[in-house]
Ligand SMILES: Nc1ncnc2c1ncn2[C@@H]1O[C@H](COP(=O)(O)OP(=O)(O)OP(=O)(O)O)[C@@H](O)[C@H]1O
């Protein structure tokens with residue numbers, strides 16, 4: 562499977578009439594929605610930077626319709642190939658058997674129109690917005706940890722022979738457009754003068770400059786760039802922030818896998834923890850801060866324990882992964898335990914660095930998070946953002962500052978003041 566290139570002549574952006582006709586023309590989707598097409602309710606819910614997203618409600622069921630545009634949705638002058646829904650569809654096909662109902666079911670993909678249709682989560686809210694409104698979903702972070710553990714373990718060389726894993730990962734090496742965005746917006750731009758970087762408060766000028774000029778930060782960022790691009794540990798979601806999670810009272814789903822690419826497992830963990838750290842610094846009440854810390858620790862514990870359990874089970878069942886091969890450790894269980902601890906420590910180290918880089922890029926890079934908008938006083942807002950940036954800077958400058966996620970969470974809590 563590979564995307565069309567360049568954009569097929571059949572492509573055009575669908576409006577609501579076009580969406581209705583499109584869905585009516587796919588028998589399985591029309592049957593799922595039920596009733597006559599004229600009765601379907603169609604509403605736009607696009608709130609991200611990149612794509613058009615609509616929810617369609619029929620008498621029986623709803624679906625979610627997502628279409629790539631030939632440009633960035635919020636910046637039509639920024640042209641972009643269409644293939645991102647192709648990669649999101651490919652990611653869902655790859656990952657859904659690994660994670661089950663922790664993501665959405667894929668219902669249809671149209672390779673000419675770059676339309677992806679998935680199940681509608683209309684009783685869910687986006688986790689970021691829910692957290693900003695003061696809500697609490699006590700099981701969500703645990704569920705996301707489980708998602709990352711299953712998704713990464715099962716697409717890693719711990720789980721299957723290299724022929725199978727590299728074949729599966731190679732598809733996603735083609736996701737160059739969005740990987741370029743990650744490389745530029747997360748890994749590069751915040752550490753150089755670039756017109757895409759911005760922030761409102763002049764109080765942040767000095768810490769932004771310090772981050773850019775600290776040689777220790779530069780060395781670490783360089784190493785993390787290399788790590789992201791060379792360490793093909795597993796299939797990553799690639800954009801795992803709190804806006805990519807939808808929650809209801811009893812259900813958590815990860816959406817929006819269009820940035821999927823091979824990479825280091827700590828990248829997904831770091832993005833999620835980075836966004837929880839941003840939320841922590843934006844929280845002014847101690848209850849919200851406590852919950853943010855709890856979410857960080859719960860996410861990590863769930864990821865860590867689930868990943869190791871999958872590994873132990875695989876080893877017990879004579880799994881045929883080519884890395885840390887079962888045959889190597891058959892008579893050396895304590896050696897395997899130590900190797901596992903070393904592996905998880907490497908993931909922890911990556912996670913902390915990528916979390917710091919996510920904090921930085923979301924405050925002084927191109928795409929900011931809205932969490933701090935809940936602080937109306939601009940000076941107070943800048944104070945919190947500056948504290949988050951200083952923590953991120955310190956984490957990158959001194960790899961020994963914290964070496965566990967629990968310590969990271971409690972240091973961050975201390976620094977919220
Ligand atoms: N399956 C779904 N069911 C219900 N609503 C959804 C679903 N998928 C997405 N949404 C809604 O649509 C919004 C945009 O979706 P999504 O984040 O996938 O778009 P995007 O263009 O890729 O965004 P970004 O630029 O942040 O990557 C989500 O924030 C959510 O409110």
Ligand SMILES: [Mg+2]
Pocket residue numbers: 609611800817819
């Ligand atoms: Mg997206």
